[in-house]
Amino acid sequence: MATTIQFTLNGRPQTAVIEPADKIIDVLRDQLNLTGTKRGCDDGTCGACTIVLNGEARRACLFPASRLEDATVLTIEGLRTGDDVHPIQKALIDAGAVQCGYCIPGIVMELYALYTQNPDATDEQIKGALARHFCRCTGYEALWEGAKAARQLMKG
Numbered sequence: 001m002a003t004t005i006q007f008t009l010n011g012r013p014q015t016a017v018i019e020p021a022d023k024i025i026d027v028l029r030d031q032l033n034l035t036g037t038k039r040g041c042d043d044g045t046c047g048a049c050t051i052v053l054n055g056e057a058r059r060a061c062l063f064p065a066s067r068l069e070d071a072t073v074l075t076i077e078g079l080r081t082g083d084d085v086h087p088i089q090k091a092l093i094d095a096g097a098v099q100c101g102y103c104i105p106g107i108v109m110e111l112y113a114l115y116t117q118n119p120d121a122t123d124e125q126i127k128g129a130l131a132r133h134f135c136r137c138t139g140y141e142a143l144w145e146g147a148k149a150a151r152q153l154m155k156g
Contacts, residue, residue: 001020003017003020007073008072010073010074016031016068020064024061040102044062046103047059047107048103048105049061050107051075052113053067053073054071057109057112087153088154091146094146094149095146095149097143103135119154120155129147130143130147
C-alpha cells in the first residue's frame with residue numbers, strides 16, 4: 001500500500017509516494033531523478049549510494065524509504081552552490097582522484113558527514129571513512145591525498 005511521506009531534501013521540503021519495498025535510493029533516483037546517488041552493489045558494501053541522512057553518512061540502498069519521513073537528507077546534488085563545486089569535490093579533483101566518477105559522489109558525502117561532525121578528523125578517521133568505499137579506477141593514494149586536502153579546505 002502506497003504511503004505519502006514528507007522530508008527535507010537538499011534544504012527544501014519534499015513529498016514522495018512510497019511503496020513498502022522501496023529503498024531510499026529508489027526514491028532519490030527513480031522518483032526524484034537525483035542520479036548522483038549511484039546504485040552499485042545494493043548491499044551496502046561499495047558505498048556508491050552514500051547520502052547524509054540526519055547528519056550521518058548512510059547507504060541509501062540499505063534503508064527503507066519510510067526512514068525518510070520527517071528526515072533531513074543531503075545528496076551530492078545538494079552540495080553545489082551555483083556554478084561552484086564543493087571544496088571536497090575540488091580537493092578530490094585537484095588530487096587526481098576523480099576518473100570515472102562512479103564512486104566519487106558517495107566518497108564526497110562520506111567525507112562531508114565526517115568533516116561536518118569533526119573538522120579535525122584524524123588521519124585514522126579519514127582512512128576509516130575511505131575504507132567503507134570501493135574505487136576501481138584511481139587507486140587509493142589519490143583519494144587519500146584529496147581527502148586530506150579536503151579536510152584543510154573544510155576548516156578554512
